[in-house]
Amino acid sequence: MSADDPSSLRTELASLAELVRENEPLARHSTFAIGGPADFYVEPKTLPELKKIVAWSNRHGLPLFPIGQGSNLLIGDKGVRGVVVRLRGEFEEISFDGERVSAGAGAPLPSLAKACAQNGLAGAEPLAGIPGTVGGALMTNAGTPEGDIGSLVDEVEILENSGKPAVLAKKDIVFSYRRSDLPGRLVLRARLKLRRGDKNDIMAAIQNQLNRRAKTQxxxxxxxxxxxxxxxxxxxxxxxxxxxxxxxxxxxxxxxxxxxxxxxxxxxxxxxxxxxxxxxxxxxxxxxxxxxxxxxxxxxxxxxxx
Ligand SMILES: Cc1cc2nc3c(=O)[nH]c(=O)nc-3n(C[C@H](O)[C@H](O)[C@H](O)COP(=O)(O)OP(=O)(O)OC[C@H]3O[C@@H](n4cnc5c(N)ncnc54)[C@H](O)[C@@H]3O)c2cc1C
Missing domain, CATH: 3.90.78.10 (UDP-N-acetylenolpyruvoylglucosamine reductase, C-terminal domain)
Structure with a gap:
C-alpha cells in the first residue's frame, strides 16, 4: 500500500466495519472470474457511508477504484491496491418522473431497461442484455448499434474528491463509440430522458435482443x-x-x-x-x-x- 501506515479501514471506521472486506478476491466481482485481491473492498449503501470511505482513502493517500459488475474488466492477478468500491443500496435505486428516469450508478442495466419498459418508456432496450451497471456503462458509453446510454443521458451526478456531489449536464460530457470523458470521476447516478412507447412493443424489443444474444454469445x-x-x-x-x-x-x-x-x-x-x-x-x-x-x-x- 502507498499509504503512510494506514490503520485498517475496518478499525478506523468502526461504523462501517460490517461493510469492509480486506484482501477480497476480485475474481468474485468480475464476470471473467479472474483477478487477485483488493486491499480493501467496500459496498457502501448510502451517500454518508461513501463520503466516509472517500475521506478515509484521501487521508491515507489510497486510490479509490469504483467497480460495477466487473463485466468489462480484466483485473490483474496481483489484484488492485487501495480501496475498491461497489455502490449498493440507494445507489441501486431507479425512480421515474414522467419521461425522466433517475438511475443509481450501482443499478444493473437489465433492471433499468426492464423498469423503463414496465413504465411504458422506450429508449433503454439496447441496454437490456448488457450485464453491467449504470456507472460502468457511463464510462464506456455502453450500448449496441441500436443505441447507447450516452444518447439517453440528461445529467450525471458525481462525487468530487472533496466529498461534495456535483452535477454534470449532458452538454458538458462527451460520449462517442464505447468512450466517454467521465473516467476518473466517481459517478453516483444518472438522470436519463426517455420517450413514451407501447409497453408490449418495448418488451418485445427487449426479448428480441435477449434471444439474439443467447444465439450468438x-x-x-x-x-x-x-x-x-x-x-x-x-x-x-x-x-x-x-x-x-x-x-x-x-x-x-x-x-x-x-x-x-x-x-x-x-x-x-x-x-x-x-x-x-x-x-x-x-x-x-x-x-x-x-x-x-x-x-x-x-x-x-x-x-x-x-
Ligand atoms: C456477455 C456480455 C455482453 C456484453 N455486451 C455488451 C454490449 O452489447 N455493449 C457494451 O457496450 N458492452 C457490453 N458488455 C460489456 C459490459 O457489460 C459493459 O461495458 C458494462 O457497461 C460495464 O459495466 P460494469 O458495471 O460491469 O463496469 P465494470 O466492468 O465493473 O467497470 C468498468 C469501468 O467503469 C468504472 N466504473 C464502474 N462503476 C463506476 C462508477 N460508479 N463511477 C465511476 N467509474 C465506475 C470502473 O472503475 C471501470 O474502470 C458485455 C459484457 C458481457 C459479459
Missing part, C-alpha cells in the same frame, strides 16, 4: 463481452474468425467458438493468460489484414510478468 461462460472495438467499416469478430483464431487457447483462456470477439475463461484462466491471448490475436490480425485491433475492455491492477 457464449452466455454460459465467464467472459467480459467483446474484447476489441469494431474497427471502422468492419467487425472485430469477423477479422478474428477470418484469421482462423476461434478456439485459440493460452492457458485457461480461449477465443470463444461461438463468438470470435469473446474470450472465455475456460477454467482457472489467469489475467496473464488473457493478456497473452489478446496479444496473439492482435499480432495475427495485424499480420494478416493490416488492422491493429483496439481493446474495448478495461484493465485494472498491474500485469504480473511483463
Amino acid at each position: 457464449p452466455l454460459g461462460s465467464y467472459n467480459v463481452g467483446s474484447i476489441f472495438k469494431n474497427p471502422p467499416g468492419d467487425f472485430a469478430a469477423r477479422l478474428v474468425d477470418a484469421a482462423g483464431l476461434k478456439g485459440l487457447r493460452v492457458g485457461g483462456a480461449a477465443v470463444s467458438d461461438k463468438h470470435a470477439n469473446f474470450i472465455v475463461n475456460a477454467g482457472q484462466a489467469t489475467a496473464e493468460d488473457v493478456h497473452r491471448l489478446i496479444e496473439k490475436i492482435r499480432r495475427t490480425v495485424q499480420e494478416k489484414f493490416g488492422v491493429l485491433l483496439e481493446t474495448e475492455i478495461w484493465f485494472a491492477g498491474e500485469r504480473s510478468t511483463f
Whole structure:
C-alpha cells in the first residue's frame, strides 16, 4: 500500500466495519472470474457511508477504484491496491418522473431497461442484455448499434474528491463509440430522458435482443463481452474468425467458438493468460489484414510478468 501506515479501514471506521472486506478476491466481482485481491473492498449503501470511505482513502493517500459488475474488466492477478468500491443500496435505486428516469450508478442495466419498459418508456432496450451497471456503462458509453446510454443521458451526478456531489449536464460530457470523458470521476447516478412507447412493443424489443444474444454469445461462460472495438467499416469478430483464431487457447483462456470477439475463461484462466491471448490475436490480425485491433475492455491492477 502507498499509504503512510494506514490503520485498517475496518478499525478506523468502526461504523462501517460490517461493510469492509480486506484482501477480497476480485475474481468474485468480475464476470471473467479472474483477478487477485483488493486491499480493501467496500459496498457502501448510502451517500454518508461513501463520503466516509472517500475521506478515509484521501487521508491515507489510497486510490479509490469504483467497480460495477466487473463485466468489462480484466483485473490483474496481483489484484488492485487501495480501496475498491461497489455502490449498493440507494445507489441501486431507479425512480421515474414522467419521461425522466433517475438511475443509481450501482443499478444493473437489465433492471433499468426492464423498469423503463414496465413504465411504458422506450429508449433503454439496447441496454437490456448488457450485464453491467449504470456507472460502468457511463464510462464506456455502453450500448449496441441500436443505441447507447450516452444518447439517453440528461445529467450525471458525481462525487468530487472533496466529498461534495456535483452535477454534470449532458452538454458538458462527451460520449462517442464505447468512450466517454467521465473516467476518473466517481459517478453516483444518472438522470436519463426517455420517450413514451407501447409497453408490449418495448418488451418485445427487449426479448428480441435477449434471444439474439443467447444465439450468438457464449452466455454460459465467464467472459467480459467483446474484447476489441469494431474497427471502422468492419467487425472485430469477423477479422478474428477470418484469421482462423476461434478456439485459440493460452492457458485457461480461449477465443470463444461461438463468438470470435469473446474470450472465455475456460477454467482457472489467469489475467496473464488473457493478456497473452489478446496479444496473439492482435499480432495475427495485424499480420494478416493490416488492422491493429483496439481493446474495448478495461484493465485494472498491474500485469504480473511483463
Ligand atoms: C456477455 C456480455 C455482453 C456484453 N455486451 C455488451 C454490449 O452489447 N455493449 C457494451 O457496450 N458492452 C457490453 N458488455 C460489456 C459490459 O457489460 C459493459 O461495458 C458494462 O457497461 C460495464 O459495466 P460494469 O458495471 O460491469 O463496469 P465494470 O466492468 O465493473 O467497470 C468498468 C469501468 O467503469 C468504472 N466504473 C464502474 N462503476 C463506476 C462508477 N460508479 N463511477 C465511476 N467509474 C465506475 C470502473 O472503475 C471501470 O474502470 C458485455 C459484457 C458481457 C459479459
